[in-house]
Amino acid sequence: MTSRVLNLGLMKAISDFKHISQQLARFEDDLESNRAVRDQGGGSPQLEQDITRLEKIVEILSQDKLCYEAQILRDGAFLQRALSFYRLMILWSVNLVGGFKMPLPSQCSKEFACIPEHFLDDAMDLLVLTSRIPKALESFVLDDFLSFIIMFMGSTSYIKNPYLRAKMVEVLNCWMPQRSGLSSTASLFEGHQLCLDYLVRNLLKLYVDIEFTGSHTQFFDKFNIRHNIAELLEYLWDVPSHRNAWRQIAKEEEKGVYLNFLNFLINDSIYLLDESLNKILELKEIEAEMTNTVEWERRPAQEREERLRVFHQWENIVRFDMRLANEDVGMLAFTSEQIPAPFLLPEMVERVASMLNYFLLQLAGPQRKSLTVKDPEKYEFKPKQLLKQVPNCHHLCPYLKGRQGICLPSCNLERWQSIQRSVVC
Known part of the structure; x- marks a missing residue:
């Protein structure tokens, strides 16, 4: 019941906020492009009308975005409570497959298969949002989320939606030490045993799997997703324990x-x-x-x-x-x-x-x-x-x-x- 309420309330607002932010960025690019055309000698009445129209759209969307930011991003305590709920839901989900153990059972349990996809999708969306808010995760323990992501990111048997698995990579990408600004995330990647054993392996697997997503935009989507994976792999290559794991995978999966x-x-x-x-x-x-x-x-x-x-x-x-x-x-x-x-x-x-x-x-x-x-x-x-x-x-x-x-x-x-x-x- 709580998950459904969050899905219809908080997560719907976050989805709208994300959509408005994307629209705003797109219209700002269009406006900048049109202004550049004008500065380089264009000056037709139609161009001026387009610039005026885009300026109005950008102004309206900017106001909408600020309203969502004031309502969602300013209430850190509420976001922390929502994260705590999703952490418990993640723990419950993992218990359905035998706990934080790898490798996963070859057969996905019926109980796990019956979990509504939005349970997990909403958890990832909230993690992406809060990871981009300065200090929002400063006092929050992320180990359980990390273990969950590593376990399921590379498994098509348990999570068939490639975009949900790609969203897990987006979360990890936000947690990279140079991006998160948190010293605690370095210990997540460099001292977490499940991470050391399976992160590189599952990133490489997802890099391959994402070639075909089933979407009509799969050709272009794969480049964005692989960009996130590549940034993570480049960071992990500089961590000796992960580099050793990479060498071992290359040896074991040489023809796979x-x-x-x-x-x-x-x-x-x-x-x-x-x-x-x-x-x-x-x-x-x-x-x-x-x-x-x-x-x-x-x-x-x-x-x-x-x-x-x-x-x-x-x-x-x-x-x-x-x-x-x-x-x-x-x-x-x-x-x-x-x-x-x-x-x-x-x-x-x-x-x-x-x-x-x-x-x-x-x-x-x-x-x-x-x-x-x-x-x-x-x-x-x-x-x-x-x-x-x-x-x-x-x-x-x-x-x-x-x-x-x-x-x-x-x-x-x-x-x-x-x-x-x-x-x-």
Whole structure:
């Protein structure tokens, strides 16, 4: 009964608050983009009407957001009581599967399967919200929530909804010490035995599982979810006990989950980099059009405004894709350097060779000078950094070079160093 009341009351308000915040951010982006178009020479009556309309919407949504913040976020004691209730509900749920023990029973109990999904979903939503409020969790014990998340995050048998499992990663992401601002969260990740034994394993499993969510937006959703997972994995890599667990998983799951993880990581790296570089070429084309001021001014105002809107839209896409590409290439670099064996499996060597040659061709090949833009840092386009990371895979080259059908014409350290010196940013 209490859970249902919270679902219809507090959690409905939190859902509305989240929706308003997302809408506000979207309209603020649109307003900023339209103002940028106006500042760059656009000034049609329609554009001015759009700016006025967006300003009114932003003002209304800002007021709504402040009202929700005053009602929900200011009452810390109420949020603490709600968290205490959800902690008890989590303990009750875990007791249905035999307590905080791993691995989980292979067969999901009927009692656990009958739990309404919103019981768990609401708990995660509240944790995400409170984790982003300064000091809201300062005196709250999070161990039981952490154990629950680790136990069920990697299990499709117990929690079939991939978005609920992804929400668990979002909670952990908020708890990373550099983000939470709480010293207690470091001990959660670095001293909790269940965390040390299973967190990396289940994160890698979810990274693979999230490829297919069943949603019509699954292709784009996976990048956001994997971004959260990658941030956690990067943090855990710097914790010696978690790095040792990672090595052990790579050995045990060399031809299972870990191989799938590497395949998806390579796929994402190539796709994101390719999309980003293609969009950079299109941005350069519009930049060139604007540089030719005589021809640019001859165009109808509406056409100029449309081109500028496209320009700012692509800027946002490139910035997002490049951030993820940098992240993925960085993860490939440190994992291949420290755990090379999976990259040298017969089913992987050709893919790895193709990937290395692809990165070399795109970042330091003949077309590299065509990728120069006015402000590469604005797009998080860092070719020198990428080329410093890719050579971390260089130690694989002697192994790859002798394999039948593997062509690595540029795979030697001297060539890599020469390329790094010649990159134009």
